[in-house]
Amino acid sequence: MSSINVKKLSFSYRPKEILLKNISFDVMPGAFLSIVGPNGAGKTTLLNLLCGLLRPQAGSITIDAALIESYSTKKLAQKVAVVRQEFVPVFDFTVTEVISMARAPYLGTFGFESKDDMKIVSEALELTETIQYARRPLAQLSGGERQRVFIARALAANSPILLLDEPTNFLDLKHQVGIYDLLKVAQLEKGKTIVTVTHDINLAAQYCDETLLLGAGGDYQYGCPKDVFSFEQIERVFGVSTFAGDVGEEKFFIPLGKFAKDRGQIKSKLDKD
Amino acid sequence: MTEILTAKKLAIKVILCLMVLVIVMGLCTSVGTQNISLKKVFTGPGDVPGANIDYEIFVVRLRRVILAALVGAALASSGVVLQAILRNPLADPYILGISSGAGLGAIIAILSGISWTFWGGSAVTAFAFAGALATVWLVWFIGHFSGKSQVTNLLLAGVVVNAFFSAVIMFLTSIAKSEQLRWTVYWLMGSIGDKEPLVLWISGVCILAGIICLFVVCYSLNVLTLGDEQARGLGINPTKTRLAAFGFAAFITAIAVSLSGLIGFIGLIVPHGVRLVFGPDHRQLLPVSAIIGAAFLVAADTLARTIFGQEQLPVGVITAIAGGPFFLILLAKYSRKVGWLK
Amino acid sequence: MLIAFICLATFVVISHYHNRDRASELNLTESVNKPTRIVCLAPNLTEILFALGLGERIVAISSDSDYPSEAANKNKVGTFWSPNTEAIIASRPDLVITLWFEQQKTVAESLKRLGYQVLTLNIEKVEELFTAIEKIGIATGCKHDADKLVKNISKQLSDLQQELSSATKVKVLWVIQIEPLRVAGRDTFINELIELCGGENAIGHTIAKYPQIGAEELLACGVEAIIQSAMGAGNITAQQQAAEMFWNRWPSLPAVKDNRIYVVQPDTILRLGPRLPQGIQLIARYLHPEIFAQTPLVAQ
Numbered sequence: 001m002s003s004i005n006v007k008k009l010s011f012s013y014r015p016k017e018i019l020l021k022n023i024s025f026d027v028m029p030g031a032f033l034s035i036v037g038p039n040g041a042g043k044t045t046l047l048n049l050l051c052g053l054l055r056p057q058a059g060s061i062t063i064d065a066a067l068i069e070s071y072s073t074k075k076l077a078q079k080v081a082v083v084r085q086e087f088v089p090v091f092d093f094t095v096t097e098v099i100s101m102a103r104a105p106y107l108g109t110f111g112f113e114s115k116d117d118m119k120i121v122s123e124a125l126e127l128t129e130t131i132q133y134a135r136r137p138l139a140q141l142s143g144g145e146r147q148r149v150f151i152a153r154a155l156a157a158n159s160p161i162l163l164l165d166e167p168t169n170f171l172d173l174k175h176q177v178g179i180y181d182l183l184k185v186a187q188l189e190k191g192k193t194i195v196t197v198t199h200d201i202n203l204a205a206q207y208c209d210e211t212l213l214l215g216a217g218g219d220y221q222y223g224c225p226k227d228v229f230s231f232e233q234i235e236r237v238f239g240v241s242t243f244a245g246d247v248g249e250e251k252f253f254i255p256l257g258k259f260a261k262d263r264g265q266i267k268s269k270l271d272k273d
Numbered sequence: 274m275t276e277i278l279t280a281k282k283l284a285i286k287v288i289l290c291l292m293v294l295v296i297v298m299g300l301c302t303s304v305g306t307q308n309i310s311l312k313k314v315f316t317g318p319g320d321v322p323g324a325n326i327d328y329e330i331f332v333v334r335l336r337r338v339i340l341a342a343l344v345g346a347a348l349a350s351s352g353v354v355l356q357a358i359l360r361n362p363l364a365d366p367y368i369l370g371i372s373s374g375a376g377l378g379a380i381i382a383i384l385s386g387i388s389w390t391f392w393g394g395s396a397v398t399a400f401a402f403a404g405a406l407a408t409v410w411l412v413w414f415i416g417h418f419s420g421k422s423q424v425t426n427l428l429l430a431g432v433v434v435n436a437f438f439s440a441v442i443m444f445l446t447s448i449a450k451s452e453q454l455r456w457t458v459y460w461l462m463g464s465i466g467d468k469e470p471l472v473l474w475i476s477g478v479c480i481l482a483g484i485i486c487l488f489v490v491c492y493s494l495n496v497l498t499l500g501d502e503q504a505r506g507l508g509i510n511p512t513k514t515r516l517a518a519f520g521f522a523a524f525i526t527a528i529a530v531s532l533s534g535l536i537g538f539i540g541l542i543v544p545h546g547v548r549l550v551f552g553p554d555h556r557q558l559l560p561v562s563a564i565i566g567a568a569f570l571v572a573a574d575t576l577a578r579t580i581f582g583q584e585q586l587p588v589g590v591i592t593a594i595a596g597g598p599f600f601l602i603l604l605a606k607y608s609r610k611v612g613w614l615k
Numbered sequence: 616m617l618i619a620f621i622c623l624a625t626f627v628v629i630s631h632y633h634n635r636d637r638a639s640e641l642n643l644t645e646s647v648n649k650p651t652r653i654v655c656l657a658p659n660l661t662e663i664l665f666a667l668g669l670g671e672r673i674v675a676i677s678s679d680s681d682y683p684s685e686a687a688n689k690n691k692v693g694t695f696w697s698p699n700t701e702a703i704i705a706s707r708p709d710l711v712i713t714l715w716f717e718q719q720k721t722v723a724e725s726l727k728r729l730g731y732q733v734l735t736l737n738i739e740k741v742e743e744l745f746t747a748i749e750k751i752g753i754a755t756g757c758k759h760d761a762d763k764l765v766k767n768i769s770k771q772l773s774d775l776q777q778e779l780s781s782a783t784k785v786k787v788l789w790v791i792q793i794e795p796l797r798v799a800g801r802d803t804f805i806n807e808l809i810e811l812c813g814g815e816n817a818i819g820h821t822i823a824k825y826p827q828i829g830a831e832e833l834l835a836c837g838v839e840a841i842i843q844s845a846m847g848a849g850n851i852t853a854q855q856q857a858a859e860m861f862w863n864r865w866p867s868l869p870a871v872k873d874n875r876i877y878v879v880q881p882d883t884i885l886r887l888g889p890r891l892p893q894g895i896q897l898i899a900r901y902l903h904p905e906i907f908a909q910t911p912l913v914a915q
Contacts, residue, residue: 051506052505053502053505053506073505073508073509073510074508076508077505077506077507077508077509078508080506081506082503082506084502084503084506086500086502086503088360088498088499088500090360090361090362090498091357091362091498091548091553092552092553093495093498093552093553093554094552096277097277097495097554098499100277101495101496101499101507102507104492104493104496104507104508104509105507105508107492109489110280110488110489110491110492110556111491111492111493111495111556112278112279112280112492112556113277113279118277121277157507
């Protein structure tokens with residue numbers, strides 16, 4: 001189980017515009033963190049900082065009590081697996097081949113996979129229900145199917161930390177929930193530390209232990225979804241009013257646009273509560 | 274269910290391909306414009322030069338076949354690697370400046386009238402080699418000014434350097450006298466000639482060593498095709514991998530070009546053909562392409578030197594004419610396998 | 616589309632032959648006014664003019680005309696490969712003499728269009744040299760001198776043939792390029808030169824004029840003497856040494872065994888002009904040293 005500690009992190013792409021200002025938070029070993037916020041707040045940037053792709057201008061990131069800069073590329077890859085959205089379909093590698101590339105940090109000089117490596121790959125294929133595409137070229141799959149393949153690859157990397165950038169973007173409802181179920185199982189049974197960037201507040205509230213709510217201009221809120229997600233916070237950060245409700249422990253938020261039916265009624269109901 | 278390339282499977286494939294290559298080389302060595310009897314060849318060289326002409330012709334043919342195999346292997350391997358590094362299936366070994374650099378070196382050697390030889394190699398060979406490597410270094414240097422997209426910058430640097438050096442070549446040929454002009458044009462067209470055994474040995478060792486070094490990088494090349502960020506996340510250093518791959522590929526291409534001029538088509542087509550049949554895994558693609566490239570050039574050169582009797586066709590003409598339709602057939606036959614061509 | 620292709624092909628073929636004929640038939644009326652401002656665009660043409668005693672009437676020449684030494688003082692109008700039309704016009708010539716190949720032909724055409732008197736000659740054989748000299752004689756009003764020059768040259772040539780009549784032909788390979796290996800074929804002036812010098816081209820008929828040959832053909836052709844064109848400005852002695860080292864790769868060649876490898880400066884020897892006999896003499900000496908040992912070498 002691995003922990004991530006972020007201390008006074010600051011980052012900007014251009015000198016005058018500071019994106020992330022003095023952010024500090026600790027991700028406990030085996031925790032499930034979601035990063036939410038409006039577009040441009042810096043969620044993906046934060047993720048890139050957490051996986052070592054970008055270097056902060058100030059502050060530090062430590063993984064398992066060692067600074068992220070102290071890890072070699074290979075060692076870092078063994079600790080952190082990243083699932084992204086982009087896909088460059090240049091050559092027609094099959095799904096199996098793509099997933100087995102996750103074993104790269106563990107292979108010898110010539111890069112031949114062992115039977116154990118292939119077992120891990122098979123497991124990942126089964127877990128993500130992508131085994132039926134095992135022999136197909138990746139480029140032939142739909143966006144959603146590809147997403148699951150990338151998640152399978154992250155699982156095959158067998159790393160204690162999983163970083164995911166909007167993993168449910170192209171997935172249908174069944175698979176959205178399915179993926180989060182999968183991640184939750186990975187967290188609970190295998191003790192993985194998981195950080196997802198997501199637009200879906202409701203799923204985040206349902207599954208995650210901790211939430212980082214990033215607002216534009218660098219302000220942020222860190223805590224459990226119960227505390228962080230409130231009608232006021234969401235309206236302030238996202239600039240959208242929502243219909244907030246809860247069923248027992250589960251909270252949910254439904255965004256309200258100008259043309260929501262019976263908006264007046266909902267608003268008055270809210271005012272009453 | 275989850276089958277993947279293993280060392281054993283690869284070794285078997287490579288050995289089979291090598292056997293095919295040996296057969297092709299053997300057949301081509303026994304073909305030529307002069308009729309020689311193999312029985313006479315086996316009686317050995319004789320005590321005096323000229324005693325057994327059949328033997329000497331055989332040796333000269335063998336040298337040529339070996340050179341063609343080496344150049345073909347080098348160009349095909351280089352093509353595989355450059356297509357991977359640049360993430361571009363249309364890349365060939367010459368795309369990053371090697372062709373114009375070698376051409377410029379050769380032309381400078383020719384125009385300056387330097388005529389010394391060394392180890393049996395000529396000034397033209399040496400200058401072409403130096404020119405190729407210098408250009409490659411220049412392209413790499415220019416391509417790394419801006420940190421952002423290495424691949425795009427490399428490609429652009431290659432295009433710019435090629436264009437500039439081609440302009441210089443044009444200028445130099447315009448001020449050259451007619452004799453010198455003929456020299457440069459025919460050198461650039463590419464041909465497989467007779468080289469001294471020492472030259473063959475040295476270049477053979479260098480090219481084979483280069484291909485083996487490239488093989489070590491092959492797995493990283495697989496991962497690199499996913500994109501720089503993804504590769505880094507999987508523990509592969511994109512810059513180091515690209516540098517190593519490019520360096521070795523440029524080295525073996527420079528050797529090939531300095532020995533035989535600019536023979537086109539092999540570095541572009543052979544990797545494609547092999548990829549269509551065997552898939553994009555570079556651990557397999559590289560050795561098989563090297564072998565197929567060798568066989569292809571040996572066959573093409575044999576055609577080039579026998580089709581018109583005493584005189585020879587530039588081998589680049591054969592590779593272009595043969596390679597084109599051959600590739601189209603492959604494409605049609607295997608396009609079902611490849612989704613993204615639909 | 617097939618019809619278009621056939622039309623295009625026919626057009627190309629016809630224009631090729633049409634132009635060929637035009638080069639040989641010229642308006643060869645004896646000029647009433649002898650031209651006094653002559654521009655000539657090739658080294659051999661310059662030599663012919665000087666040999667006919669017309670040196671003073673030349674106003675401009677191409678920059679590579681290096682013989683005789685008086686030619687150095689003349690104005691230059693571009694090179695053999697790219698004559699400078701403007702400079703030619705600026706010299707106000709009343710006769711321009713050019714060769715027949717593409718670059719000079721276009722210049723000739725444009726000058727003709729401007730109304731200049733242009734004489735275009737095709738000199739690729741000894742026969743054509745004589746015809747050219749005669750035509751120059753007519754165009755410049757020196758027919759008498761031209762005929763004398765022709766007789767002179769052909770006498771030297773026939774004397775040479777006399778001396779060589781009993782000699783056995785030597786198998787010669789004239790190498791014009793090393794990388795790749797290219798030699799002069801049968802359909803070239805070099806071949807004619809070789810035969811005039813008592814030699815025989817070691818390779819047979821080929822499609823290309825200067826074919827590329829392989830080491831295999833080299834070993835099989837039994838070449839007895841190799842003549843190599845020197846390259847550019849390089850030191851001839853250095854080139855000779857380099858050539859010998861190069862050809863030693865094939866020690867079974869008769870030419871290598873007897874060390875009959877000669878590097879020669881092609882510009883002067885292959886120049887089809889009044890000094891042709893000297894060039895032939897030089898090559899004949901190489902090929903048949905036994906016949907010419909006693910004859911003093913004529914100054915180049």
